[in-house]
Amino acid sequence: MASINGTGPDHRPALSRRERREEKKRLSYYTASQWQLVWWRFRRHKAAMAGAVVLLAIAISGIFAEFFAPYTPTERDTSYVQGAPQIPMFWDQNGFSFQPFIHGTRTERDPRTLRQVSVPDPDTRIYIRFFVRGEAYDWMGLVRSDLHLFGAAEGQVHLFGTDDLGRDVFSRTLYASRTSLSIGFLGVMVAFFMALMIGGIAGYSGGAVDYGIQRVTEVIRVIPIIPLYMGLAAAFPSDWTNTQVYFAMSMVFGLVGWPTLARRIRGHLLTQRNEDYVLAARLAGAKPRRIISKHLLPSFTSYIIVDLVISFPYMILSETALSFIGLGLRPPTVSWGVMLQDAQNIRTIEQMPWLFLPAAFVVIAVLAFTVLGDGLRDAADPYSVSKGRG
């Protein structure tokens, strides 16, 4: 029997350890599935890996905001209103400490504006403790606890400072990440579902159906998005609860976002439908359902994931933009856009620049999604290289 690549298991000369390791690597490449190949290629893309880690961190801290945030988004620290960020330290003029601490504060009156301000008192130390018991919470109605990742030994610690009412900006930002990411996620899912149905029908049937659907898609694509959002958002009844507005907004994002995705799904279907291996399956006697599920769908799932990741930032930005101009979510819900609404005026820029910190999260999240999408796009088709290897 003709041996392929000459890698039969028997009658091999003794191999050195290094040779054996390389042999093993080669064999695992041969039996690697598509997802393993995608992962191997993705891993080489350092920026995308970093993006993935950052996103994962934001997502996890958002999902478990109750645990990672020291306080609830509405809890007020009346002794530290409009307070600046407090950065944990390990040493000050009084010496070194293994446990991080912040300085205590005392209230003074600003000699020029006569405003009450909290200023750090370098002679008092408030130590930061980990896994402290704080305010009780109810995580997704599943876990009841009062454990927080960190907190101050006495008083409160505000990593990102506090706002006008003395609410902890850091805690609020974490809760806001949850709202903003989940509204984006819901929007992407709605868009994806519609795109899969509409693009799938267009791509699979082709012909007149495809033609008709494409024209409708084009009409929807040319509608300018911001006025449409504004119109739809203004149409929400004012007595809707925040939950209703939340779901309505993700529906709107989904309904506006599907045309691009639908086009891409249609395009993938049209190209894959004419591949030789699809014809081979048809000639083997496979039924359409098997061809779609075993050959067509797996051939573009990786591309679909890329498209989803890339359309994510648009959803987040839309939410932020709408909430920022006051048409989206409203307090007491916290989202990045709602938080930035507080940072609209010149007084904030002048006196409380830390209220802009949620904007940094928006920028970081959008950048991370873009870089991640880039890396995934490069890795999505692992066969483009192996095809050339022969």
Add this chain to the structure above:
Amino acid sequence: MTGAPLIEVEDLNVHFPITARGLIRRTTGLVRAVDGVTFTIHQGETLGLVGESGSGKTTAGRAILKAVPLSGGEIRFHRPDGVVDLVTLGGERLRRFRRHMQLIFQDPYASLNPRMTVRDIIAEPLEVNNPGLTKEEINDRVRETAALCRLNLEHLRRFPHAFSGGQRQRICIARALVSRPDFVVCDESVSALDVSIQADIINLLMDLQQQLGLTYLFIAHDLSVVAQISTRVAVMYVGRLVELAPTKSLFARPMHPYTRALMSAVPSIDPDKGFDPEELAGEIPNPANPPPGCRFNTRCPFAQERCRSDVPEWREIAPGHLVACHFAEELATDPRPANSPDSISEARP
């Protein structure tokens, strides 16, 4: 070696409409990819089908397998339990019949799903046609066929990206043969491979034909490959057959001027023989707008007035030797030497 007819093709037509895209689709013309082709394939033989790119040979092969919509003609498939009319066969009955006829593709890269293991690729025809088989039975038959196709059984767990062109083509052959078809269309199945591997695959195909009693329609543009494997050879030009004859007789005495030109373009292995191909003037005509009369008349060095007006009849000029040329008899006595089939197949390394 050759026996009763297995497949009879009569007046086969495949026309593709040319549509103008606009608000409403209009058909503005027809590409006559296959236009009135008639031939018979006998049980156990290999019929070679040669022609230039665009001559319609791939379309003809796929039309017989009902992989492209037919515009007319008849295809009869002889089975032990009777004759099956492939033209009227459709839907579920066609799907079930497909296991008797298979296709081996030209491009071994595009024809294997990169997301399936070799085992799954070869098993697919069994799984879709025999839902009653257990996994063990399928595995046994996959292993048996893979061994027949000289595949290493160790490699069934691998994915196609682990293999080179020749190995991939063996996987394609195994997939085509696992359902034990009677008839296999090899569509340029060795054209994409290195010459040394071509010989390998051709030998494999010939061995398998012996062992499994297969009948091949072997489509190629390389005459030396066709000479090696075919029992008979058909020559196609712009959608029509121009000549069909047993391999030896076609290569010894090509009757159609187009066949002669093709033959002379094959380099000989004998360095003393010289290489002096008959050059054809002009380009292959557009199949959407073929010339009237004989389709070869625009390039034929012997073309007369009659060739430009009358379509030549498809006639048997010698036993088993069919040709479509008004002047085949006169040309057959033309003193110019033709290649012998042996010298052509020797041209292969």
